[in-house]
Amino acid sequence: MNKKLFSFELLHKQESARAGVFTTPHGDILTPVFAPVGTQATVKAVTPEQLQQTGASLVLANTYHLYLRPGADLIAEHGGLHNFMQWSGPMLTDSGGFQVFSLSAIRKVDDEGVTFKSHIDGSMHRLTPELSVAVQEKLGADIIMAFDECAVPDDLEYNRRSMARTHAWLERCVTARTRADQALFGIVQGGIFPELRRESAQFVSSLDLPGVAIGGLSVGETKEQMHDILEVVDPLLPQDKPRYLMGVGSPEDLINGVMRGVDIFDCVLPTRLARHQAAFTQTGRVNLMNSINTRSFAPIDEGCQCYTCRNFTRAYLRHLIIAKEMLASTLISIHNIQFLITLMGDARQSILDGTFDTFAAAFLERYQPNHKKEHV
Amino acid sequence: MNKKLFSFELLHKQESARAGVFTTPHGDILTPVFAPVGTQATVKAVTPEQLQQTGASLVLANTYHLYLRPGADLIAEHGGLHNFMQWSGPMLTDSGGFQVFSLSAIRKVDDEGVTFKSHIDGSMHRLTPELSVAVQEKLGADIIMAFDECAVPDDLEYNRRSMARTHAWLERCVTARTRADQALFGIVQGGIFPELRRESAQFVSSLDLPGVAIGGLSVGETKEQMHDILEVVDPLLPQDKPRYLMGVGSPEDLINGVMRGVDIFDCVLPTRLARHQAAFTQTGRVNLMNSINTRSFAPIDEGCQCYTCRNFTRAYLRHLIIAKEMLASTLISIHNIQFLITLMGDARQSILDGTFDTFAAAFLERYQPNHKKEHV
Numbered sequence: 001m002n003k004k005l006f007s008f009e010l011l012h013k014q015e016s017a018r019a020g021v022f023t024t025p026h027g028d029i030l031t032p033v034f035a036p037v038g039t040q041a042t043v044k045a046v047t048p049e050q051l052q053q054t055g056a057s058l059v060l061a062n063t064y065h066l067y068l069r070p071g072a073d074l075i076a077e078h079g080g081l082h083n084f085m086q087w088s089g090p091m092l093t094d095s096g097g098f099q100v101f102s103l104s105a106i107r108k109v110d111d112e113g114v115t116f117k118s119h120i121d122g123s124m125h126r127l128t129p130e131l132s133v134a135v136q137e138k139l140g141a142d143i144i145m146a147f148d149e150c151a152v153p154d155d156l157e158y159n160r161r162s163m164a165r166t167h168a169w170l171e172r173c174v175t176a177r178t179r180a181d182q183a184l185f186g187i188v189q190g191g192i193f194p195e196l197r198r199e200s201a202q203f204v205s206s207l208d209l210p211g212v213a214i215g216g217l218s219v220g221e222t223k224e225q226m227h228d229i230l231e232v233v234d235p236l237l238p239q240d241k242p243r244y245l246m247g248v249g250s251p252e253d254l255i256n257g258v259m260r261g262v263d264i265f266d267c268v269l270p271t272r273l274a275r276h277q278a279a280f281t282q283t284g285r286v287n288l289m290n291s292i293n294t295r296s297f298a299p300i301d302e303g304c305q306c307y308t309c310r311n312f313t314r315a316y317l318r319h320l321i322i323a324k325e326m327l328a329s330t331l332i333s334i335h336n337i338q339f340l341i342t343l344m345g346d347a348r349q350s351i352l353d354g355t356f357d358t359f360a361a362a363f364l365e366r367y368q369p370n371h372k373k374e375h376v
Numbered sequence: 377m378n379k380k381l382f383s384f385e386l387l388h389k390q391e392s393a394r395a396g397v398f399t400t401p402h403g404d405i406l407t408p409v410f411a412p413v414g415t416q417a418t419v420k421a422v423t424p425e426q427l428q429q430t431g432a433s434l435v436l437a438n439t440y441h442l443y444l445r446p447g448a449d450l451i452a453e454h455g456g457l458h459n460f461m462q463w464s465g466p467m468l469t470d471s472g473g474f475q476v477f478s479l480s481a482i483r484k485v486d487d488e489g490v491t492f493k494s495h496i497d498g499s500m501h502r503l504t505p506e507l508s509v510a511v512q513e514k515l516g517a518d519i520i521m522a523f524d525e526c527a528v529p530d531d532l533e534y535n536r537r538s539m540a541r542t543h544a545w546l547e548r549c550v551t552a553r554t555r556a557d558q559a560l561f562g563i564v565q566g567g568i569f570p571e572l573r574r575e576s577a578q579f580v581s582s583l584d585l586p587g588v589a590i591g592g593l594s595v596g597e598t599k600e601q602m603h604d605i606l607e608v609v610d611p612l613l614p615q616d617k618p619r620y621l622m623g624v625g626s627p628e629d630l631i632n633g634v635m636r637g638v639d640i641f642d643c644v645l646p647t648r649l650a651r652h653q654a655a656f657t658q659t660g661r662v663n664l665m666n667s668i669n670t671r672s673f674a675p676i677d678e679g680c681q682c683y684t685c686r687n688f689t690r691a692y693l694r695h696l697i698i699a700k701e702m703l704a705s706t707l708i709s710i711h712n713i714q715f716l717i718t719l720m721g722d723a724r725q726s727i728l729d730g731t732f733d734t735f736a737a738a739f740l741e742r743y744q745p746n747h748k749k750e751h752v
Contacts, residue, residue, distance in 0.1 A: 040695070048687070069698065311462045325420065
């Protein structure tokens, strides 16, 4: 890694919560940060211009999807993902590992790699650590991820073997990479087992990579188990490297993650919820289709400065939903993304101010995460 | 009509082609102009901010749809359509007449009005000239349209009776209206029959309304018939009022309309085509799904300055289409709208320059309107 291209500066800590700056070739990422996901080289329903207006800095794309369609070569011919999808800020690609295990009906893992069936057309493919790195080098994101196995979290023996394989694959990824302008992050695995997580955190940290990810969480374990694992790995990870909690998540998960030393989060949740008419507010999620919004002149969230809240009433958004207008997904996506980005920006400021504990407690107190009790 | 709120200035004529300015309470409309259609209080798949970036000035909305859903009262409570959908420029609502005849399976027309069944939920409704005006006053667009009957174009006797009814309804609309900040346009009907069109043009012109529309075209007649009718009414319509050709249309129809004295056009075509992956270019329509675009690094249309063409390749757009990403509809809609708006802006400049004949001939020469021979 070229130290001039990537660097992490830890500006302030409050207990485990951290405020920092991760410098990449496409700009600085102020942490903690929430990264929206552009699975197929687009954050669903929003343009890059709209995405930029939400305050987004880091944007994800999925190697598995792009490898299958449209293929990494086409994107490389465009000069990489930044140019293909016209995102000029920092980008991150995952390794494809998670999707191979979650999306593909048929897959066979061995120590060399994974053979799997495309969820799109049923064609057979094989991903290895070397191929994942090669594909990610073609995609050209600033941050690339090691190819790992994301095991079911609660099988101790399987997680032990799987973790060893993930570690071996990480070393192969380190060897395989050729580009100096991409930062390879290793991934801590080990399911819900503290002793495995400790071993994995120590191994991944020992490689002195520019960043460390925590994988295999938010995949079915309880919130308490997730928090416990974060608390186990936090003291073992290097202080001078960014920590990325993969696939998380909800507003309360983000705050709980920051509290436990996480710097970077990503999730499809804000855009997926938007397509189901659900929006974040300071007091919990609301479903805008709810008839109580029929004549509501309020914005989704009072005080929110997003394009949607500055311009449109809940009544208008509900009308768009009922009338099946695409604009509903766009406007709610813009709000939900900006909500999480602003939440992380506010958390960062409170860490710098030394008031994160109060900030986090107040948020967790007022935000009702119970999805069954949708607020309106 | 308040002369201070509405005025039309004819700046230059070249044969029948006209360049002018229509002043409204929400801004000036430079004519000739293409107006995108926001049927349900949204131009499909684009935000008002994106719409403004296309150069749009006048935007339409459909009274029939908004009357049924969400209802005119809700929009009135928002202070009208401008505030409801956040379009700050000039707006126009149609009368609901056309949709009653085109969308409703069951309808019964009498001299008082039309009874029809909602295409949404089958409920029965009745629209009259008075109710149409009342609804449009609640919606609050700058330009409102007289309630008319849009008859099948080739039945002489029916068109004669229908035209008489439309004229009687126009007089009732004039009587019914109460707002000084809205310009009521009358509508010339008469099918494909020159003698009826002449009579209708003379009658509507005699009322000295702030603008005149030509209805009942682009509803199944041939292009030649449409052109003939435009040529029949052109010399009979007042020179000092804007002329609006309703529901038209395609690039070639716009140029042919300008050539025959039309100032204002509207159509769902650019956004509807976009949702079917078709885009305008200077040489004709292309379908971006066509495999020839798979590795095309060109924009949709060389020389186009829209957001889509400035940023994205055909290969990227095709990828979005194949991947069923909503962003495809948004980006192609932006292009198609800007294409028609720019076409009218260029036509206007050529009229001011006295070169419209050359401009129109060159466009009609290079633009292949045959939809069956999609260019790629």
